[in-house]
Amino acid sequence: MFSLRLLLSLIMLVGIVLTVTFSSILSTRDAKHEVEELFDAQMVQTAKMLEQFYVDQLTEDQLAQLISQPILFHVDDSKIETFAEQANPNTLSYEHKLSFQLLSSTGQILAYSDSSGEQQLTTFNPGYDTRIIDRELWHVYSFFSEPHQVWIVTAQRDDVRQELVSLIISNTWRAPLIITPIMMFFMLVLTYYLFKPVKLLERHLDKRPAQDLSPINFTLPTELASTQKALNSYLLRISETMIRERRFSADAAHELKTPLAIIKLHSDGLSDVLSSQSPDVKQATLPYIEAIGEGVNRISHTVEQLLLLSRVDAIEALNKTDCKLQNIIENVINQLVHIIADYEWYIVVPKDMIINVDPFYIELVLKNIIENACKYSPTESLISIKVTQDDQQTMICVADQGCGMSDEEIALAKNRFYRVDENTSQGAGLGLSICQHIISLHHGELTFSRVQPHGLDVCIVLPRAQS
Structure with a gap:
């Protein structure tokens, strides 16, 4: 089993993550390319500005003097290393990451900044290059001024560019990292409300009684409307099938009653005829007569249960009324007086206890349960x-000291036509199924539990009557 809600959320989350990752990678690549272009252009602009405003002002005497005594442009160290930190605008340490040099055509240094020192930055090839100076990577641009025969070199440390790229990348990733969990939360909330009709349908089906096969009428999304229609069609087919089976059982039971009555009549007539015969004949035919009578009684009992089952299945509404429980149990015992005499009884029924039930069907249930207790218990x-x-329910429990039932047998006991022992059990296995159906119509429950060391405790649990 898997959750559609969770699967949908995960698919949407994976889609968002992949989209953000792909767009961030592209943004990072483009940002790095643009930063490189920007700083390269800045170095070119700086070189041209040096030529325009500084080199052009130099005379030949000044150039000769610079060859003998180069000028050092010193920048005080402010110990400020990142863009985010505040710095004195007159002493930015960021200047230490920039450098320039002026060199004569023969390679003699005329002027330089202290960030690079007197170590030559250029290879005297016009254009862009990279150099390692004091274990730092520098980007270098070399420009040769033809009118003055001077090399103008500008340089930037690589970490300047990387710092800016890192800031751009961090901003690119920071927003998705914050927004993605928020979007995930909203997706979970959204899918919860989208799947809420499915949950309501699930609860409705879970609480619906087994005998309720009426159509389901829910306001569902368009995607689920066809499912509801198919489910209603399925319920209709089940209902029609059950009606046909119920009608068949009732018709078959009615048709069997007349032949059984005829067989019983002829069996009794045959017994009367044989009673006038010799003892030897009577002794020889008695087992056959008894077998016929026992078989007829067993089939008659099965027919009665089938008719009762059809009647119970067809119940649409119970005739419930407030009844004294003591009177109901007394009526049942009076009906079973012919079989209860062989057992000892312990009966505890509070006086004046009222239950809201259909007395006819509750007496039928109690009669069946007490008969089973007597059938499967040893005499005496x-x-x-x-x-x-208690505050919520009334429990009527019948406990015996018979052979009891295993957990597997208890789980199957309320199934139709189930018998614990197919060889020795009497009846068709419909009694407890009928009882269960009647109790469910009363919104109650029929439970079974084993009694130690042996025996079975059958409890009828009914909602408490409102006084």
């Missing part, structure tokens, strides 16, 4: 009926 064992109540 203890069977208890205890009723408890």
